[in-house]
Amino acid sequence: MTDTLGAHYLDNAATTPLRPSVLDIMTSVLAATYGNPSGAHRLARAANQVVDESRESVSAVLGAEPGQIVFTSGGTEADNLAITGAVEATGKRPVCSAIEHHAVLDPVVHHGGLTVGVGGDGRIDLDQLADVLRSHGTELAVVSIMAANNETGVIQPLAEVSALVRELAPDTLLHTDAVQALCWLDVASVTADYDLVSISAHKFGGPKGTGALVVRDRARSLVPLLKGGGQERGRRGGTHNVAGIAGMAVAATETAAQRASRVPEVAARRDRLADTICSSVDGVVETGVRSPGDRGHKTANICHLCFEGIASEALLFLLEKHDIMASAASSCSSGAMEPSHVLAAMGFDRDLAFGSLRLSLGYDTTDDDVETAIATIGPAVERLRQRERDGDRS
């Protein structure tokens, strides 16, 4: 077992610790409610009741009808189902922003889709989107714009996007990847106009391997990715992950109930973290701010910084020595850090992007976590700059 004791966990955008109540319900379901929800006998009906009740809970949090919820194996499957399902239903092309998670970007590219750029502040270029909609409006299957970016925490202008799409390409479906958003935004409200909405349980205290896609009525012709036993009204074959679904429902409900009180607390901690590092360390750029310190369109949890003259992987190593768990942009399949496509799209140069650090707070992050990070990061950056770059023999 990994020792979690003493860990300062600042990687909540990667995944979150399981809520104790989620563990309880999942343990109970795994132990006792083992029936197949598609069956007819009482054990099956008991499992089906768990799925039905969970569906109602999740739909309430997402502002959707229960029948519009499709349970999936996670955010990636939900995104793939939205993009590929829309493309196959219409024979048309998808569009997304250049800063989407690869779970959206890769299927969009695979289907010959278009990408729309972002500004230096990490928000989608609405003029460019409008141009794409004007010139390709009738050829488009789906426009997919994430609710909040997983690296920078930048909140995308979903209302403006939706207004443009409805005006300029009214037959096109709208999808948003809200995987990073549920803890920080009122997803029901900000995605109300979206035909397809993806979430992932483990980003809000639920289990890995469980997610959902909201499929509103305009998107009902979506073609399933997984054809099989007719589950999820034929939109997603495969026996339900009953315990995972139950866990996700509890996590979503609790998160929604706590959101209003937790967001300002987390934002205050994040602001202290970011403000202190930016004012005490030289050669650091905070991403996704409109001007230094202005985080008005960022989610409350993410402090994303780029340090000049260092490599993320070396900084993360030193932080871990001090029990600080953070991450950089993205890893390739080998585990090596690669400069992120998000920073490239925002116009950051490659060297600076190599020095990125994402500190992502959660509902459970403490002042001690933040103070430890503050005390550690500056000296670590300075050490790397002195010892690694200087004395370059090359």
Place this chain on the structure above:
Amino acid sequence: MSGKGLDDKRNVNERHDVVVAMSGGVDSSVAAALLVAQGHRVVGVTLKLWGGDSDSGCCSVSDVDDARRVAQQLGIDHHVFNFGDEFDRFVVDPYVADHQAGRTPNPCVECNRHIKFDRFFRRADALGFDMVATGHHARIVDDPARPDLRRVGRGADGAKDQSYVLHMLDQDQLARLVFPVGAMTKADVRALAADLGLRTADKPDSQDVCFIHSVGGRERFLGDRIPLRPARLVDETGVEIGTVDSVEMVTLGQRRGLNLGGDANRRYVVDIDHASATVTVGERHRLLVDEQRVEAVQWSAGPEYGASTVQCSAHGAPRSATVEPIDGDASSIRVVWQEPQQRVAAGQSVVLYRDDMVVGGGTAGV
């Protein structure tokens, strides 16, 4: 496993923070295992160097998987460091440029010089490690003639000795380096890996340059990056006797691949004129020279002129020679052979030994 394979008495009674470069091969797996058994605080790191197509290299995903799994079995942390940009800049780009300019580069030497024992070394220092280990078959030995100095000594397994590609190491580096398998034979390394149940025990040795794909090889790699120029093949009287597809692929001393058919007299490439793309072939004795110029010499601890044993390829035979300075500049030397030797292709490493210890090395000049 009581210190078997430990070649370096410095570490027996001290615990060090050691980072071991783990390629995913058996040698570095066993190196890590030995260090763990000796009680050091060990972290494994795999260097991600080449982002392109490769099948034999040390940075494919399956090799990283092997390194990580071995580290897990040994109970040590494992990290991946990405030096891909530096590898392109210091190894791959010069490799291509050398071929274009008619030299025969040794990319493994340049990787050791610029990546493993420079970038990675500085990274290790910055991260707080006091020792760096690799799975090379070489030993770090005290110089009996100069007890204050350390030298790269040949590995115990003569067939696997890698001292040649480590010739650039200086005293600073040698003070912080350890080659745990250098005192073992390859067979013993594999046997120990099998005893420990390491998944890399039977993994084949890497063969060629890690960034060159076995399908297509060097020619396709270079052809994708530079124009390859057809060359005329002439005999020593200047009479054209054939052609080769690309002058960039021809190396001094080469005999195979010249399409000369069943020529009764074995003929070798004895001269390459890149400007006119003309390759001259002739009998082997035309390659023989009395002396060899060597540039960019790096000394293990200052120049050592006079009698030396000199090796001109990774597993080439060591030859007796006298080393002389040129123009009083320690970075250029003249190797005067005891018996005439084949001229060394420009760009190849020429390594100087005394009593099977490396004292320096450089790059063959013209």
